Amino acid sequence: MASRSLADFSHPQDFILSILQASPSTRDSRSYLSSFAPPVSVESPSQTPALDVLPDSVPDSASSSAPRTPKPANPLVASLLNPIIRRPALVKIQGPFTDAQLNSIARGMAQLQKLGLVSVIVVDRDDIPVSEPSDAASASRQRTLVLRDVERLVHFLGRHRAPARPILATVARLAGEEEDDTAAEEEKRTPGEVFVEREGLDHIRRAVEEGEIPVLLPVALDPGCRSRRTGADKVLGALASSMSSAAPSTSASGRRTNLTPLRLLVINREGGIPSYARAGLPHLSINLASELDYIRGTFLPQWSHTHPTALSNLALANACLQHMPREASALVVSHRSPAAMIANLITNKPAHSASLPHALLVESEGRVTRDTPTLIRRGLPVRVLRSLAEVDIPRLTALLEKSFRRTLSAEGFYRRLETDLDFVIVIGDYAGAAVVTREDDGTEEGICYLDKFAVLPSHQGDGTVDFLWVALRDETYGLGLADASNPSIGSLSGKGRGRDLVWRSRADNPVNKWYFERSNGFTKSADGKWKMFWCDAEQRLREKAKEAGREFGGGRLARIVEDEERGRLDRWAPVIQSIKSAWV
Template sequence: MLSRMRCWAGVRRPLTALLSNGSAPSGNQSLTRSRELILSVLSTVPSPREARKFIDSVSGHETLRSQREFEERQAQLAIEQASGVSALVPGEFLHPHTEAQAPMRTLAALVCVDSLETHGVGKLLAQMQRIGVAPIVIVAANGDHLSAVARTHVLADAVEREGGRARPICGGVFGSDVCSEPITAAIADGQIPVVAPLAVDEAQRLVVLDTRSVTALARALAALERAGSMSVARLILLGSESGIAAGGELQRLVNLEEDYVRLEESCGQTGALQLMRTCLGILAPTAVGIVASVHADPSLVLKGLISERPTAVPQYKKPDSHPVVARVLDGVPNYQPISGHAKEAPLIQPSQFTLLRHGFRIQRHTSLDTCDLSRLRSLLESSFQRKLDMAYFERLRNVGIQVIVAGEYQGAVIVTHEKTSGQYLPYLDKFAVLPEVQGTGMADILWDELRVACPSCMWRSRNDNGVNRWYFDRSHGHKRSPVGVGTRWVFFWYQSQTGERVLTPSDVCEGVDVAQRIPPSFL
């Protein structure tokens, strides 16, 4: 708890400053809106790290993390000044222990509203504006041009009623090319551009565009991003459905490169799916898609916008599929405690939106013979920044394995089948992601693939590993090794949610003992 409080101390002041942007509260209504927004943000930010990342992105600056980087950038500035080239403003690169102000880039979200409902959407857009995100809104085609103009003004008015500032734009954007000037001018004036999907045809008549207008706008915004003036981090589709569903099951996270064909055949929202695939392929690889209902709680959409991951996992169920309240010890369902007292675990409700990534293709291997060992070794060494002991691959050949590879060996999960007195133990031996693909959702994509391949699993991590916070969020339980007994480990596990393999107390104890004895993989 103390360490978490210290982490939050580093984001408290910038968060307060961020939320205080705009005019000061005037009257009870403004005060209520400010309190709602602060409570909404505080209740949805899952970790200090994600809060800091979001604050940095909307503030247009980042912390320089090393003296070497600081010196290199100062040298670059000096060269530009000496050569007479238009240089960055002196003072942008400060001491590495201070926050260095980088050139401002607008953090934007392209929002497509496909519904006549405006109240909840107006509140969401106003809150996005208050936390430093610039929504660029396009009203989906629905009816004739008069209807499109009316809906644009109605939505802009809904934003204004919620304390935001909006500008309806009913022309001048779409033509033979997209003119982004009306949009950037509105953002520069502190207003949310609400764009009607209207264009003038060759006969000088107003015509209503279909979803191609969203695609065309995404291309124009991607060009602004390449020019360095804007970062389009989110694509949000707000309609009548609460996300993408397949077979009656809401999809929490969609890896479009891997899941598109399957979902296209089984879901009823192929239009939203196709639009997401096209636009996320146009925007930067770090862009995130969100499909939600216009009736969704705005705080849920804000959570996806800030954290870049789904809000919850499906609740634990018995094999008969009836929901239960699980008995837990350190989060492990359905067995009597090893020690201490059990507590009632709350039912975790399914998330109410779908988060989508352009993603990566997935390869699955059950033998090293089908893996590219050279690339796998390079991935592991780059990810862990250490030299791999070649005896590691020999050990893998003597146990059952599952290897999940993402993309062109840009990420991988290695699970070994460790021998126990009963069934084998699925053990997460390696979870590796290349540094250059961080921010693309690679870790979440691999984790979802792992959960499908291994409904229950255990793993270990050094006590001082900075990734442990991420593991704590995704595990059902943990146990720390005793002080003074070799390496300080934290042993984690998660449980099957379908009853396929429920770990017993003896499974957990034996698994910890097995994991303790696994030899090191790096020199």
């Protein structure tokens, strides 16, 4: 989604258009409405039979990857603009910002409030150190600067008809050296830990119940009852823990309030988390359970200057998401890309699908820019299993049958895998899996064939599909490249030669558009019932392009078929078409 200044959203028509441009799928709409609006009638898509690779319900996650022409009317807009349920988000305003920038951010907060998301904001400044200065004059000057930013933000929120409440009381506390030894084990805290008790949380609850945006200072009360600047990250982490564990309440007006935050928004000047795979451009989405340590380990020294708070914001997201619901997400976004916040609220997806070809996003079309936001999820661990003995067969069977809504012919399927299995990628406790085999086509290498690609219905739409496909790419057609250093357990970590990946799908499968966007090409079977897709080994394409003096375009644009490869489709097709169905 292209970046737009929130100055463009001055009129209601522009705001509605921004909602339409988010291109929410049916699943996205259901998810949003379940949290913010009364039930509405959302027509279900026509059901088609499950297919041999991916059930048609999975790749809704790809809906944000291709631009769509907004329709003039959408029956969901009325519900989107009239939410009756308010849910909170934790927001870090990471300044300093000019008046124009802060005004734009305030307009974004007002737009989110119209959609039912009440921002709980903590204002912070990068130009003020977290540690308290040694002299009283400097401490007073720092507090004055932060307090002035709180007042400025409240002012701009009011200008955009978003009532805000500055919380000047200190809602957070610092644990001291001598905590109460009689406290329950789960209530004991380490010295210096920041926490929020019920009294402090009441300030937040009252503001949210009344539809006001609470704006807080990044301070905490120490055991000596002195206000200490602790930084926004510690306050937000304490709020995530306290708000998520608070019981829902009912206000005097009868409105029921659930304080559990659904989003964490970090609005800064530096943009998303830089990616080693994207030469410093931002990650589109991050699976914390699988990628956190890898991102820290590949963080380049120069990024400490261009993105000085990237790792601390990553740590903040990790700390907060541990307390938030599994479907919750964090968005690290530049103040120059505020429209992304609206799209993220409605779809809970990154600006572009991370499973699209890297070159298609960056090198050829430039969809990913410095200001593209990074979506962060708690995610699930990823493992690569190299033998059938490592596979939990009952769990894999249950996953395939639930995902495809068909009965697996288990005996024949697993008997084939005993001889033909290459590897299985498993996400979480079999929330998703990709089964890859090595088919005999008369060559030494054979065919790298994607036999099954499945995600449980309960995990469709939460990023699992993209995480699974990215891991699949890193183990097959992306292997051998620096940006394919898959950090998953059991992976090849980018070492080796890339291999063409081939798979088939029924010709009438609505998922074929999603496949096409991720493939280098496809061909139809003679009887017209099947389409055979493939992804060329990217390492080979780059080498051939370099030898020929061509610039590598990547993605679907790099349709290079060298002389020695001619006839490979004729060699692949009969082998792929002869594979028997695994379903009863």
